[in-house]
Each structure stands twice: as structure tokens, then as C-alpha cells.
Amino acid sequence: xxxxxxxxxxxxxxxxxxxxxxxxxxxxxxxxxxxxxxxxxxxxxxxxxxxxxxxxxxxxxxxxxxxxxxxxxxxxxxxxxxxxxxxxxxxxxxxxxxxxxxxxxxxxxxxxxxxxxxxxxxxxxxxxxxxxxxxxxxxxxxxxxxxxxxxxxxxxxxxxxxxxxxxxxxxxxxxxxxxxxxxxxxxxxxxxxxxxxxxxxxxxxxxxxxxxxxxxxxxxxxxxxxxxxxxxxxxxxxxxxxxxxxxxxxxxxxxxxxxxxxxxxxxxxxxxxxxxxxxxxxxxxxxxxxxxxxxxxxxxxxxxxxxxxxxxxxxxxxxxxxxxxxxxxxxxxxxxxxxxxxxxx
Numbered sequence: 001x002x003x004x005x006x007x008x009x010x011x012x013x014x015x016x017x018x019x020x021x022x023x024x025x026x027x028x029x030x031x032x033x034x035x036x037x038x039x040x041x042x043x044x045x046x047x048x049x050x051x052x053x054x055x056x057x058x059x060x061x062x063x064x065x066x067x068x069x070x071x072x073x074x075x076x077x078x079x080x081x082x083x084x085x086x087x088x089x090x091x092x093x094x095x096x097x098x099x100x101x102x103x104x105x106x107x108x109x110x111x112x113x114x115x116x117x118x119x120x121x122x123x124x125x126x127x128x129x130x131x132x133x134x135x136x137x138x139x140x141x142x143x144x145x146x147x148x149x150x151x152x153x154x155x156x157x158x159x160x161x162x163x164x165x166x167x168x169x170x171x172x173x174x175x176x177x178x179x180x181x182x183x184x185x186x187x188x189x190x191x192x193x194x195x196x197x198x199x200x201x202x203x204x205x206x207x208x209x210x211x212x213x214x215x216x217x218x219x220x221x222x223x224x225x226x227x228x229x230x231x232x233x234x235x236x237x238x239x240x241x242x243x244x245x246x247x248x249x250x251x252x253x254x255x256x257x258x259x260x261x262x263x264x265x266x267x268x269x270x271x272x273x274x275x276x277x278x279x280x281x282x283x284x285x286x287x288x289x290x291x292x293x294x295x296x297x298x299x300x301x302x303x304x305x306x307x308x309x310x311x312x313x314x315x316x317x318x319x320x321x322x323x324x325x326x327x328x329x330x331x332x333x334x335x336x337x338x339x340x341x342x343x344x345x
Contacts, residue, residue, distance in 0.1 A: 013151040018144060026071070027100040027112040029120070029133035032154045035075070035096050038127055042170065043077055066172045069180035070107060071100045071115055075171070098133065109138040109146045118183070119175075125190055125339075126164055126174050128197045129157040159201070163336050179345045186342050189219055193339055205324040206314055212331040213311055219338055220289040228293070228342065290334075293341045300330040307331065 044060035058077075065072045079094040098119060100112055107115075116136060123131040136148040168174035183190070196215045200208040286304050290297040297304060307327055313320040 015149040017147040017149075018140070019147060025099055025137070026102040026105075026107070026139045027109075027116055028137045029098040029100075029116045030135045031075075031096040031098055031120070032130070032132050032134055032152055033096075034127070034129050034131050034154060034157050035123065036094075037158060037160065038171070039075055039077065039096050042075070062170070064172055065101070066175050067103075068119060068175055068178075069115065069184075070104055071102055071112070073098060073100050073119055073175075075099075102139075109140050112138050113148065118187070121187070121190060121194060122175060122178065122183070123171060124194045125197070126162070126168070126171050128162045128201075129159065130154055130198055155198075157201070163332065177340075177344050179343060182343045182345075186339075189222060190339060190343065192218060193335060196335075200328075205328060206319070208328050209310065209324055209331070210314060212328060212335060213307070216286070216331065216335055216338065219335075220286065223289065223292070290338075293338060295337055295341060300334060302327050302330040 042062045043058055063074050063076055065074045076097055076099065077094045078097055079092050081093070082091045098116060100115060100119075102112065113136060116133060120132050132150070132152045132154065134150050134152040136150070138146040138148065140146050164174060168177065192215055196211050200211055203211070286308075287297045306322070307330075310320045310322055310324070310327060
């Protein structure tokens with residue numbers, strides 16, 4: 001900087017370049033290493049041969065183009081090989097890609113970029129690990145391409161198990177089950193769930209319990225303010241009274257015996273009270289929400305009463321004498337059931 005003769009240093013996390021030249025595809029994303037373990041299940045490499053015209057080493061390819069809103073997508077490898085005349089072995093170098101095909105041919109580059117980010121988020125949700133892109137090539141028009149380079153701090157995760165594996169054998173099956181419109185509506189909840197799933201892998205049981213509990217509670221609170229299918233989900237709340245009364249004839253009379261600190265809230269919720277003023281406890285709050293989504297709160301191996309009991313013990317600073325790992329497994333199952341319910345077709 002000339003004015004005070006100091007050096008200005010710029011640190012670039014992301015970089016974008018505009019290049020001239022015809023773009024063969026609408027969008028292509030180079031995916032981080034965490035996907036390799038799973039993509040290997042779809043694409044099998046063998047000895048050199050003529051399996052496919054452009055993939056001489058691939059003997060089995062179970063990938064398929066799958067629709068996602070205004071695009072279709074496919075996961076695939078690009079590879080190159082090196083060999084030496086002095087040895088019989090050869091080395092195959094692979095990169096994993098997510099390719100989007102714009103069915104309308106009218107999407108803008110920033111829309112294609114967002115759709116690529118959406119699919120990376122869904123892959124992270126499906127495989128329960130951080131899966132992202134670190135570079136992307138996006139069509140701007142017939143003769144220009146936008147190159148996006150993204151700083152991605154990937155934590156390598158070699159876990160092979162994940163909750164949705166039996167329910168959806170491939171990521172394509174899972175993507176087909178997702179409603180594009182519902183996903184766009186509830187994307188923020190999926191983002192929070194993915195953050196939770198990644199964090200709990202390296203935490204102790206008690207910390208995992210509290211994070212799972214909090215994410216389920218956040219989803220429940222979200223639907224208190226955002227009706228599902230135009231059906232309001234409400235929780236009747238009770239208030240502490242200055243003295244007990246056997247019967248009241250109007251909400252005005254009730255308001256007079258409610259502590260002043262609760263009076264404003266009571267008045268704002270009068271329209272929700274029909275026959276009684278009664279606060280549902282934490283157990284009933286969760287049970288009502290699960291029933292509101294059309295799920296069965298009694299299918300899990302741990303009762304909601306036990307989850308609430310353990311939550312209260314931990315919240316007050318004690319260590320519960322219970323099988324926390326079992327509770328965590330069942331809360332994780334509940335979290336997946338809730339999210340699948342709201343984003344599935």
C-alpha cells in the first residue's frame with residue numbers, strides 16, 4: 001500500500017477463472033477422496049481389455065444417470081495409466097467426478113453450482129461423512145466455461161458402514177427417493193443433520209447423546225413455526241398459577257391468576273386453547289411431534305421416557321447409569337426417520 005508503505009497480503013480460499021472454449025458438459029465437479037471407498041462399489045477395475053470404448057480398465061459399471069430436479073447426474077471416475085517396459089505392473093491414477101446434465105439447457109452457472117452443492121450435501125447425508133468438491137467446471141454459454149476452485153478441508157473417513165445402506169443399496173436409489181421440492185424447503189435441516197452425523201463420529205457417548213437430542217429438538221421446534229403440509233403442529237403450554245382454582249369461566253379470569261411474567265405469552269396463545277390449559281411435558285412434546293409426522297413413536301428399542309430421563313440427568317451434570325450407546329443408536333434412527341419423512345417423495 002503506497003500511502004503508508006506497508007505490504008498488503010491477500011489469502012485466497014477460493015478462486016474462479018473464466019475461460020474461452022466450447023464446453024462439452026454443463027457442469028462437472030471433482031469430488032474429494034471420501035467418496036472413493038463408496039464409488040469403488042459401483043465401478044470395478046480389472047485387467048486391460050475392451051470393456052467400454054473410453055474405459056479400457058473398467059469391467060463393471062453400475063452407475064446410472066439419475067434425475068434431480070432440473071438436471072440429471074452421474075458419478076464416475078476419470079483415470080490415466082502409466083507403465084514401464086522394465087516391469088510388468090502398471091499404475092492407474094483415478095479422480096472421482098460428479099457430472100450434471102442440464103435437461104432444460106437454460107440453467108445459469110450459479111444454479112448449476114448450487115445443484116452440485118446440493119448433491120454433495122445429500123451424498124454426505126447418505127454416507128455420513130464429509131463429501132464435497134474442490135474444483136468445478138461450469139458452462140456459462142456456448143463458448144465460455146467458469147472454473148471454480150474451492151478450498152475444502154477434508155477429514156478422511158474410512159468408515160464403510162452407514163445407516164441408509166440397507167434401505168437404499170446405492171446413492172442413486174436414495175436420490176430417486178428424495179423429492180427435489182421438499183429437499184429445497186428443508187435443506188437447512190439436512191445441513192444441520194449432516195453436521196451432527198460428522199461430529200459425533202469422534203465424540204464420547206454422552207456428547208453424542210446430547211448432540212442427537214438437540215438436533216431432534218431443533219427439527220421439532222422448526223415445525224412449530226413452519227407447518228408441514230399446511231397442517232399446524234402446536235404444543236399446548238401450561239402456566240404457573242398464583243393460586244389454584246377449581247373452575248374458571250373465561251380466559252380473562254385465567255389471565256388474572258397467572259403470574260405476570262407468563263401473562264403476555266398466555267394472551268398470545270389464547271387461540272390455541274380450546275378445552276384446557278395444560279402443558280405437555282417433554283415426553284408428550286416429542287411423542288406429539290412424531291405422531292404429527294405420521295411416524296410410530298413406539299417402534300424404537302428405547303422409550304421416550306428413558307431418553308428424557310437420561311437427558312435430564314446429563315443436563316444437570318450427572319452421569320446416567322444406562323446404556324447410552326443403545327439410546328444413541330435409537331435416536332439416530334429416529335433422526336433419520338424424521339428427515340426421510342419430510343424430504344421423501
